[in-house]
Amino acid sequence: MTQQETERAMPTGVVLATEPMAHDRNRGWELLRQVGPVFQDDLGLYNVTTYEGVKFVQQNPKLFSSQRAFDDQGSVQQIPLAVDPPDHARYRRILDPVFAPREVNKMDVELRRQAAELVDAFAHRGHCDAMNDLAKLFPTQVFLTMFGLPLDDRDKCMEWVRTINAERVLGTDILSDSLVEASNALADYSRQFIRAKREAPGDDLLSRILAFEGEDEWTEDEMMGFVGSFINAGLDTVTSSLGFVFHYLATNPDVRRRVIEEPELVNPIIEEVLRLEPVGPRIPRVTTQDVEVCGYTIPANSMVLMCLGAANRDPERFPNPHEVDVEQANLGHLTFGGGIHRCLGSHLARREMRIVVEEFHRRIPEYELAPGAEPTIKWPAGVVTFETMPLVFPVPAAP
Amino acid sequence: MRVEVTERCTGHGRCYSEVPGLFEDDEAGYGVVLGDGTFGAGDIEAARTAVHGCPENAVRIVP
Ligand code: HEM
Numbered sequence A: 001m002t003q004q005e006t007e008r009a010m011p012t013g014v015v016l017a018t019e020p021m022a023h024d025r026n027r028g029w030e031l032l033r034q035v036g037p038v039f040q041d042d043l044g045l046y047n048v049t050t051y052e053g054v055k056f057v058q059q060n061p062k063l064f065s066s067q068r069a070f071d072d073q074g075s076v077q078q079i080p081l082a083v084d085p086p087d088h089a090r091y092r093r094i095l096d097p098v099f100a101p102r103e104v105n106k107m108d109v110e111l112r113r114q115a116a117e118l119v120d121a122f123a124h125r126g127h128c129d130a131m132n133d134l135a136k137l138f139p140t141q142v143f144l145t146m147f148g149l150p151l152d153d154r155d156k157c158m159e160w161v162r163t164i165n166a167e168r169v170l171g172t173d174i175l176s177d178s179l180v181e182a183s184n185a186l187a188d189y190s191r192q193f194i195r196a197k198r199e200a201p202g203d204d205l206l207s208r209i210l211a212f213e214g215e216d217e218w219t220e221d222e223m224m225g226f227v228g229s230f231i232n233a234g235l236d237t238v239t240s241s242l243g244f245v246f247h248y249l250a251t252n253p254d255v256r257r258r259v260i261e262e263p264e265l266v267n268p269i270i271e272e273v274l275r276l277e278p279v280g281p282r283i284p285r286v287t288t289q290d291v292e293v294c295g296y297t298i299p300a301n302s303m304v305l306m307c308l309g310a311a312n313r314d315p316e317r318f319p320n321p322h323e324v325d326v327e328q329a330n331l332g333h334l335t336f337g338g339g340i341h342r343c344l345g346s347h348l349a350r351r352e353m354r355i356v357v358e359e360f361h362r363r364i365p366e367y368e369l370a371p372g373a374e375p376t377i378k379w380p381a382g383v384v385t386f387e388t389m390p391l392v393f394p395v396p397a398a399p
Numbered sequence B: 001m002r003v004e005v006t007e008r009c010t011g012h013g014r015c016y017s018e019v020p021g022l023f024e025d026d027e028a029g030y031g032v033v034l035g036d037g038t039f040g041a042g043d044i045e046a047a048r049t050a051v052h053g054c055p056e057n058a059v060r061i062v063p
């Protein structure tokens, strides 16, 4: 690092909590983008806001450690989320084929059946809460299905995860009693079913991973770490993303009608909503040495946050940054991250979302937000989400 | 001309989802070219779509 490179003064003390994110993410992210490519927020954390800057962080895992960024979240290391090179590759070599599109295809029929069942439960009612009646339930069912666990465990798993996520504070070591309690309960539950599957393997993902032998064999702690990653990264994320998609479709009836008429638009619309609403809005890393990003020097041992919502609105990459525009759907947004930690569940998540939207529309093509409903998010948060989204729709005539 | 997937690929799957005429997924969900990746003049736009859509800059067009 030369003196010259450190000359550009980095904005500091940027207050995140006052951003208008709760109602208007376009304005919120744009304000942050305009602060600069790199800035320090009011907690002293370094934020990166450009597409190229975020990619640089993602693609240099030796300079930006995940292990150090995620190691405050409980006692078991999250695998592969919190693993740095070179160990990371060993896990992904095993996991990638399990989460590949070909595997996701095999689950399509069963997952569709489950989504249909959830929608059928309220389709005759004329109203539903898209979050509580559907978007929160489905991803947990997918997790249980993939792990060969009973769907009856759904509600207790959801409650543990809810507590853990609600009480975790990014960038601090504060652990509340109820958080510790929920973490322990979830860990006990996981340890039990891992042991049960080891003894009596089934035809599920868990049993598949447990079947590896020799140098590919996983210890119980590694299995626990993977279960932790799936639960932490694969439930709320899909729930929240579904919320954003339904919000968009409920408030843009013309687009929705087009999507129903032209089913091939479902994927591009989902991609564009994913781009605008990255549910893990700021993904953390810790620098392993002094490192220059976009001309600014970030010192060693600093927490760096990749601002995906800002990068996904970078006009250098996206010509129409603030709008859902299917023409941009193939321009490679960063909502699923990138580099070696590219979301393991991205193919699954995309399929889950498509299935839920399609099965919903099949039964309920016309719907809108309930009068007076104005879904908002809490900000800042590790995972941003609507908690509730009341929808109303005409009741289909009795068959 | 030919398309190529380099070792930068981390399996986002944009190439084979958006341009199934030139790419497919392997069993780990990573992108591979169909055949030897050769394409005709009519597919240049498709090839470019894959290049621009890959978040890892892993797709290349080579002469
Ligand atoms: C729309 C839904 C989802 C979004 C937006 C999302 C987003 C992300 C992002 C941004 C990362 C990168 C984190 C980082 O770089 O540190 C990631 C990693 C990960 N995601 Fe997802 N995710 C979603 C769904 C899922 C699902 C359904 C699973 C189920 C298995 C999953 C499992 C994982 C795992 C295991 C990792 C860690 C990968 C690694 O470190 O190698 N995600 N996800």
Ligand code: SF4
Pocket (backbone or CB within 6 Å): B005, B006, B008, B009, B010, B011, B012, B013, B014, B015, B016, B029, B030, B031, B053, B054, B055, B056, B057, B058, B059
């Ligand atoms: S889009 Fe890029 S990263 Fe994704 S599979 Fe294709 S080549 Fe690989």
